[in-house]
Structure formats: C-alpha cells, structure tokens
Amino acid sequence: MTQILTPITGEVIGEVAETSLAQVDAALELAEASFDSWRRLGASERGRILLNVARIMREQITEISELETLNTGKKLADTAREALRAAECFEYYGGYADKLTGTVVPVPGNFHAFTEREPYGVVVGIIPWNVPYFFAAKKIAPAIAFGNVSILKPAAETPLTALKLLEILTKAGVPQGVVQVLTGGPEVGKKLVSDPRTKLVVFTGSDKSGAAVGAAAANHFAPAALELGGKSAQLVFADADIDAAITGVVEGVTGSCGQMCIAGSRLFVQEAIQKEFVEKLAARFNSLVIGDPRDAKTNVGPQVTKLQAQKTIEYIETAKRDGGKVLAQPKLNLDVAIANGFYVPPTAFIDLPTSSIAVQEEIFGPVLTIGSFKDETDAVIKAHDTNFGLAAGVWTTDISRAHRVASELRVGNIWVNTYRILSDLMPFGGVRHSGYGREGGTDAPYLYTWTKSVWVSKSPGMPAAYGGANG
Numbered sequence: 173m174t175q176i177l178t179p180i181t182g183e184v185i186g187e188v189a190e191t192s193l194a195q196v197d198a199a200l201e202l203a204e205a206s207f208d209s210w211r212r213l214g215a216s217e218r219g220r221i222l223l224n225v226a227r228i229m230r231e232q233i234t235e236i237s238e239l240e241t242l243n244t245g246k247k248l249a250d251t252a253r254e255a256l257r258a259a260e261c262f263e264y265y266g267g268y269a270d271k272l273t274g275t276v277v278p279v280p281g282n283f284h285a286f287t288e289r290e291p292y293g294v295v296v297g298i299i300p301w302n303v304p305y306f307f308a309a310k311k312i313a314p315a316i317a318f319g320n321v322s323i324l325k326p327a328a329e330t331p332l333t334a335l336k337l338l339e340i341l342t343k344a345g346v347p348q349g350v351v352q353v354l355t356g357g358p359e360v361g362k363k364l365v366s367d368p369r370t371k372l373v374v375f376t377g378s379d380k381s382g383a384a385v386g387a388a389a390a391n392h393f394a395p396a397a398l399e400l401g402g403k404s405a406q407l408v409f410a411d412a413d414i415d416a417a418i419t420g421v422v423e424g425v426t427g428s429c430g431q432m433c434i435a436g437s438r439l440f441v442q443e444a445i446q447k448e449f450v451e452k453l454a455a456r457f458n459s460l461v462i463g464d465p466r467d468a469k470t471n472v473g474p475q476v477t478k479l480q481a482q483k484t485i486e487y488i489e490t491a492k493r494d495g496g497k498v499l500a501q502p503k504l505n506l507d508v509a510i511a512n513g514f515y516v517p518p519t520a521f522i523d524l525p526t527s528s529i530a531v532q533e534e535i536f537g538p539v540l541t542i543g544s545f546k547d548e549t550d551a552v553i554k555a556h557d558t559n560f561g562l563a564a565g566v567w568t569t570d571i572s573r574a575h576r577v578a579s580e581l582r583v584g585n586i587w588v589n590t591y592r593i594l595s596d597l598m599p600f601g602g603v604r605h606s607g608y609g610r611e612g613g614t615d616a617p618y619l620y621t622w623t624k625s626v627w628v629s630k631s632p633g634m635p636a637a638y639g640g641a642n643g
Contacts, residue, residue: 325354404562
C-alpha cells in the first residue's frame with residue numbers, strides 16, 4: 173500500500189494499493205477483450221454515455237474540488253475551475269463522438285475512393301501529479317469517444333480524484349474494461365508503455381521521462397504524444413498595460429505554486445520600462461499570502477510533494493550562488509497547523525546569468541527570473557534561448573506587433589495580453605524538448621484515430637492499376 177499525503181499539513185490522508193505487474197498484465201488483457209464491443213457501439217451512443225459522465229461530474233464539482241485540494245494543495249478556486257473543465261472535456265468529446273467522418277477523394281480512374289478513421293485500440297494515458305483530475309479527463313474522454321479503450325496511470329502521489337473519476341464513469345454506464353485506472357509507481361507505467369498490446373501512448377510529464385516513454389513505445393511501433401515541460405517566456409513591451417501585465421506575470425509563475433508546464437518562469441521587460449515594471453512587480457510579489465489553500469485569503473499554497481519543495485529550494489539556493497539577486501520573496505509566516513506542509517516562498521531573481529540552471533531548467537516551482545530586451549528582434553532571440561518550446565506570453569497594445577511577435581515565436585501556445593487560458597476547443601502541445609503531438613480541439617481525433625484508405629472499382633472485372641510507382 174502507498175500512503176497518500178496532503179501537502180497542506182504533511183499528514184497521511186489515505187492509502188492506495190500498488191498495482192502488481194501481474195495485475196497490469198490482466199488489465200491489458202481485459203482492455204483488449206473490451207475493445208471490439210466498444211468500438212462497434214454506435215458513436216452517438218458512446219457520445220450519450222460521455223455526456224452522462226459529464227452530468228455526474230458537474231453534480232460532484234464541490235466534492236471533487238475539495239478532494240483535489242486536499243491531495244494536491246492547490247487553491248479551492250483553482251481545483252473548482254479544473255473540475256468544471258474536466259466535466260466540459262467530457263461534454264466536448266461527447267458531442268464530438270459522432271462528428272468524426274472520413275472523406276471521399278476524387279482520384280483518377282474509375283474508382284470510388286474514400287477514407288475512414290479507425291480507433292487504435294488500447295490507449296495508455298500517463299499523467300503527472302500537478303493537475304490529476306483534469307488530466308485524467310483529458311486522457312480518457314477523447315480516447316473512448318472515438319472508440320478506443322483507455323488505461324490511465326496517475327501519479328503515485330495524487331491518485332485520489334482519478335479513482336473518483338473511475339467511479340463516476342462506472343455509474344454513468346461505461347462498460348467494465350473500457351476504462352481502467354492503475355495506481356502505483358514507475359514500474360507500472362514502464363510495463364504499460366513497453367507492452368505490445370498498447371497501441372497508443374499519450375503522456376504528460378518531464379522531458380527526461382518523455383524521452384524514455386517515446387523510445388519504449390517506438391520499440392513496438394506504438395505512436396506516442398508527449399506533452400512535456402516548459403521554460404516559457406513572458407515578453408512585456410514598453411506600450412503594454414503595466415498593471416495587467418504584472419497580474420499576468422505573477423499569476424503565470426505562482427499559480428498552482430508554479431507547478432505548471434506552461435509557467436511563465438522567464439520574464440523579459442523592454443528596457444524603457446524595466447525599472448518601473450520591476451519595482452511594481454516586486455511590490456506585488458512581496459504582498460502574496462502563502463498558506464492554507466482552503467483559506468480564501470491565500471494566494472499561493474504548498475508544492476504537491478515534499479521532494480518537489482526540496483528541489484525548488486535547491487534551485488533557489490543555486491540561483492543565489494550563480495549571482496542572482498533576490499528581487500522579492502514574501503515571508504511564509506505559516507500557522508502552526510500547517511507548519512509541516514510543503515511550502516516554498518515565491519522568489520523573483522534579477523541579474524541571474526542565462527547559463528544558470530535556474531534559467532535553463534524547468535523548476536516546477538514559483539521561481540521567476542527577470543531580464544530585459546531592446547526591441548522585438550532581441551525579445552524573440554531571448555525567448556528562444558531555451559531547449560523548450562511550449563508557451564509564451566506577449567504584452568503589448570500594438571496589435572501589429574502582437575501578430576509579428578506571435579508569428580516569430582517557435583512555441584506551441586502563445587497568449588497575447590493574457591496568460592494561462594485553456595480550452596478543449598483549442599489544440600495544446602509543444603515543440604523541441606516540450607514534446608510532440610497535439611491534444612485538444614480538432615487535432616484530437618487525428619491523435620486518437622488512424623486513417624484507412626479504401627478503393628472501390630466502378631468497372632467490371634479487375635481493372636489495371638492506375639499509374640503510380642507504389643504497390
């Protein structure tokens with residue numbers, strides 16, 4: 173059994189069984205056996221089941237939010253919003269299930285040629301510990317909407333809401349074996365990814381883990397989508413709305429205690445306004461209240477795990493040793509009741525060399541590094557000074573500049589005069605060390621299904637092949 177802790181106080185809040193490798197094997201066997209009947213179920217009927225899941229999820233938003241906050245330490249306002257998004261995810265794919273169509277292609281010759289979209293079969297989703305409930309929904313809903321069966325592996329530290337979602341799915345009428353949730357450590361994930369019965373892997377996590385997942389899936393020719401880390405830049409131009417930009421920058425690096433792949437952890441401010449902007453930013457940073465995420469006055473809660481809190485503190489100390497100056501770092505002032513929780517003070521650095529690992533590596537904590545730029549060209553160069561390519565923020569009131577800079581940035585997601593806005597109607601993913609493949613929006617069916625081409629002769633007998641060098 174694995175003990176589950178709350179990062180709010182560091183106390184044990186439950187125990188979850190470790191899935192054995194024999195149980196993983198049985199889960200794969202059950203998934204394979206469940207696939208044919210599920211894929212043959214009418215797409216409209218699959219959609220109705222997903223909409224029923226969403227209805228129950230909406231009824232339990234408060235309960236789920238409270239459980240998610242207890243297990244992850246995220247603010248109740250955040251977990252309530254994520255619980256709603258999870259329900260909306262099932263609604264979106266419930267409506268999409270019977271909208272997936274092939275195409276008729278006007279090929280040369282006397283043929284009727286068309287394409288069909290086919291589900292892969294057993295889809296393995298592996299999710300990290302930072303957004304467990306929504307990520308569980310995000311992996312499961314599109315997979316089963318388009319006729320696949322799903323095996324979800326949540327992080328060992330935060331499995332509680334994923335298990336709760338499985339209960340909801342069963343209650344809503346999802347047949348046994350169509351969705352399974354396997355708890356446990358890395359060995360469970362390794363077994364799932366490397367098994368040839370797994371036909372598609374959709375992974376969210378670090379770039380190092382993602383590289384291993386992609387390689388293991390490739391060994392048995394299973395495609396993989398990898399949504400990995402980020403070191404995202406926020407670019408603030410001299411004509412920006414300074415107050416709005418400060419709010420976006422602070423929330424973009426301290427939201428969820430910085431535990432977001434899209435965290436805007438590298439700030440660059442145009443030289444003409446840097447002094448004014450940095451002064452206001454420091455004041456906002458130092459006013460942040462760190463504490464119990466269940467308290468409405470709290471701005472920043474704890475890190476999800478004790479290990480992650482220790483890693484973030486190590487990065488902060490490394491940044492100091494590398495010459496970075498602490499611009500702002502609010503006091504913790506924790507109540508006795510939460511003194512053993514996994515809290516880290518949000519920290520903003522200036523004058524930190526770009527060679528520092530605190531600038532180059534994803535910290536996954538509320539740590540901001542601040543630099544400057546001269547003009548658009550310089551801003552884009554500095555934004556690209558990283559191995560990652562997940563996201564960026566652009567702050568300017570010049571709409572032409574906004575379009576120019578967005579066009580130049582080689583990242584998967586860009587926000588202009590806002591940050592951290594997400595929807596299942598939009599594709600999401602990154603480039604370079606931030607991974608490949610896209611989840612969400614109209615890209616999702618192309619991730620979760622493959623194309624079958626069908627040629628039907630309209631001539632009697634066996635016609636000669638038409639041209640071409642293939643076949």
